[in-house]
Amino acid sequence: MTVTTGELGDTTEGAISDADLVVHDAVVLTVDEDNRIYENGTVVVEDGVLTDVRTTRDRDRACDANRVIDGEGRLVMPGLVNAHTHLELTPLLGAFSDLDLMEMMSGMTAIYGQIADGDYDYLTEAGYELAALNFLAGGVTTVNSMDVRPSAGAETFGEAGLRGFFGPALSDLFWDVPVDEQFDRARDFIDEYHDTYGGRIRATINPHDDWSCTRELWERTAALAAERPDLLVHTHLLELKESNTMARANGAEDSLDLLDDVGLLDDRLVAAHFRLADDEDIRRTAEADASVAHCPSIFCYWNTDGDVQWTPVPELRAAGVDVGLGIDDHYWHDSYSMFGEARQARLAANLKRSAGQYSSMELVRMLTVEGAEALGIGDEVGSLEPGKRADVILLDVDKPKFTPLTNIPAQVTNNAAPADVATVIVDGDVLMEDGDVKTMDADAVRDRVGTAVDRFEAETDWDLGLGESEPPSTLDVARDVPKRGPAQLLGRLVFQSIKDRLPS
Structure with missing residues (x-):
């Protein structure tokens, strides 16, 4: 990829008129088609839209915009996109960190x-409040979250000024909630929250995954998707070895065949993980114009099988599939850092394969514009170009850690951290300036989280102490795990596994 550096412009241009916000004299990482970087750049915003991105001119510094930000010592870039996440259990950061895999899975399922x-x-x-606060402060301006009861998430992120995709997860083999009730909730959520908060909050349809949903649930999901062709379909796909096994139990050749059968393998599909995809899966995904959210940290932390292949992201991108980065369950690996997710994507791929799987600019694009494209909003956000919505973050690069300030894409993906984010702008509104969050009361959020965690400990016998986390006893956890759905899930997998071993 070509990275170009803008030259200092002339001084004859007049003052900027009618602008709401101007940032001048910043390093500007545009992530546009040419990956242009301006050494001394100006970004102009009017009515929530980027109207100019260019080299700074002398009169920019004294322009008559409503708000003028001196960008000296700042790196300006698009807001980060968290293309796949779960937010409800954010207060349990640290609770799962040192459990073994089965303890974590059983505790989480309960x-x-x-x-x-x-x-x-x-x-x-x-x-939701804690997630919104921390993602905002860390430069994440868009999230795509699949949760159980997401109404509070839509409201919290909407009121905080952030951009988000939300929807309730649907499954008939993961928990025991009646399917009719789940779809009623999904329809109610869509009716109430889709395209709200100035269009920043959008609803999605969320079949949970290809290993805990029956064909009947997939067919009902497809019917809902046909009713609402304006919504994304967000799921976990080809995440586990059991994925294709369950697809065969559902009467299909494999997971993609099942989705194709019911009419969901298309350009509205956002598939998280895609870890076990083969060449044919990649070809079919590209032909369908479906998208993928790659979440490296969760599998680096909780890998169930070291012999399983790594997600074939370079091959997906080479085939033309939009691939964004997601942080997944950040409370399973104790990190809100999307910058860290980009670094982990590189390290894991290089370790599993060989060095050079990504260039730094490719990772920057996956953090921003390719994540936006995966969510179907690449024409709105993800790069700093005239005509796009003004979702912009400013990093403080006037620090020893960024000295010398060379190879900006590498600095972003290898060195930057949430604490480096100084200012956050969404839709042209300043949500955080110089580290001060304007749209949330950080102290009140922390107090409410502390109260909630204390109550949770008292009600569940979890011990979330300073030294370590102790879950309830195995018997107590087993008592709370859903019974009917998971029992059917295991039965189907066992039966299909036996069937697969029989002579054809």
Whole structure:
């Protein structure tokens, strides 16, 4: 990829008129088609839209815009896109970190089952606030979240000024909530929240995955998607070895064949993980114009099988598939950092394969414009170009850690951290300036989270101490795990596995 540096412009241009916001004399990483970088750049915003991105002119510094930001020592770039995440259990950061895999999975499944039954609203509401606060402060301006009861998330992110895709997860083999009730909730959520908060909050349809949904649920999902052709379909796909096994139990050749059968393999599909995709899966995904969200940290932390191939992201991108980066369950690996997710994507791929799987600019694009394209909003956000919405972040690069300020894409993907984000702008509105969040009361959020965690400990016998986290006893966890759905799931997988071994 070609990175060009803008030259200092002339001084004859007049003052900028009618602008709402101007940033001047900043390093500007545009992430446009040519990946232009301006050494001394100006960004102009009017009515929430970027109207000019160019080299700074002398009169920019004294222009008559409503707000003028001196960008000296700042790197200006598009807001980050978290293309796949779950937010409700954010207050449990640190709770799962040192458990073994089965402890983590059983504990998480029990908690999600109780959330599905209507418990722990106090915890999940506090979780959305904490997630919004930390992602905002870390430069994440767009999230795509699949949760159990996402109404509080839509409201919290909307009121904070952020951009988000939300929808309730649908599954008939993961928990025991009646399917009719799940789809009623999904329709109600869509009706209430889609295209709200000035269009920043949008609803999605969320079949949970290809290993905990029956064909009947996939068919009902397709019917809902046909009713609402304006919505994305967001799922976990080809995440586990059990994915294709369950697809065969559902009467299909494999997971993509199942989605194709029911009419969901198309340009509205956002598939998280895609870890086990082969060449044929990549070809079919590219032909369908579907998208992928790559979440490297979660599998680096909780890898279930070291022999399983790594997600074939370079091959997906080479085939023309839009691939964004997602942080997934950030409370499973204790990190809100999308910059860290880009670094992890490189390190994991290089370790599993060989060095040179990505250039730094490719990772920057996956953090921004390719994540936006994966969510179907690449024409609105993701790069700094005239005509796009003004989702912009400013990093403080006047620090020893960024000295010397060379190879900006590498600095962003290898060195930057959430703490380096100084200012955040969404739709032209300044949500955080010089580290001061304007749209949320950070102290009040922290107080509510502390109260929620104390109550959760008292109600569940989890011990979330300073030294380590201790989950309830195995018997207590087993008591709370959903029974009917998971039992059917395991039965189907076992039966199909036996069937697969029989002579054809």
